Amino acid sequence: MPKKYVDVDTLKYMLYDVHKLENLLSRERFQDHDKESLDMFLNSVKEFADRELFPYFKEMDENPAYHRDGKVFVHKQVEKMMYQGGDLGLISAPFDYEVGGLQIPLMMQTAAFYVLDAANNHLPGYAGLTQGAAELIIHFANKELNETYVPKMLSGVWGGTMCLTEPQSGSSLSDIVTKANRSEDGSYKISGQKIFISG
Numbered sequence: 001m002p003k004k005y006v007d008v009d010t011l012k013y014m015l016y017d018v019h020k021l022e023n024l025l026s027r028e029r030f031q032d033h034d035k036e037s038l039d040m041f042l043n044s045v046k047e048f049a050d051r052e053l054f055p056y057f058k059e060m061d062e063n064p065a066y067h068r069d070g071k072v073f074v075h076k077q078v079e080k081m082m083y084q085g086g087d088l089g090l091i092s093a094p095f096d097y098e099v100g101g102l103q104i105p106l107m108m109q110t111a112a113f114y115v116l117d118a119a120n121n122h123l124p125g126y127a128g129l130t131q132g133a134a135e136l137i138i139h140f141a142n143k144e145l146n147e148t149y150v151p152k153m154l155s156g157v158w159g160g161t162m163c164l165t166e167p168q169s170g171s172s173l174s175d176i177v178t179k180a181n182r183s184e185d186g187s188y189k190i191s192g193q194k195i196f197i198s199g
Contacts, residue, residue, distance in 0.1 A: 086156020133160025
């Protein structure tokens with residue numbers, strides 16, 4: 001029996017009847033998609049959320065991630081979210097084909113993450129932060145870094161994170177003070193004080 005944490009019929013009504021998602025499909029970027037393929041994507045996301053997210057939200061509330069002996073320990077479902085979610089295209093959906101994406105309209109990607117968040121908001125952030133980190137690499141990094149990191153990130157094998165909150169800044173991102181000094185071997189030494197790191 002389908003889980004009742006979200007009404008997919010109402011979500012589809014909002015996507016197609018209110019926001020006219022199908023109008024986007026006439027654009028060249030989305031020509032390989034139609035309503036049926038987008039519905040298949042959303043239905044797959046809902047089935048995945050029913051199976052791998054929703055049943056674990058209470059357990060994850062009671063057993064949050066923790067740090068011990070220099071290591072961070074997360075719930076076992078994080079691995080399912082990343083690997084199986086990566087296989088489903090949850091991370092790669094809006095990206096270009098050239099980098100391993102599905103070129104799905106961002107509106108549908110947003111709807112998919114709404115379903116995931118409604119099922120268990122502990123888990124989608126791992127995929128979402130990976131998506132954001134991959135996008136930075138795609139747009140600003142060189143070819144070597146793109147080839148090294150992006151495929152593994154979009155497939156969910158590697159994760160990305162967001163390190164934005166510092167004591168002197170809070171959420172005032174323009175005030176963040178972080179330095180990156182290049183080492184002789186080509187790597188960078190990052191300095192700055194982080195108090196919260198998501199993912």
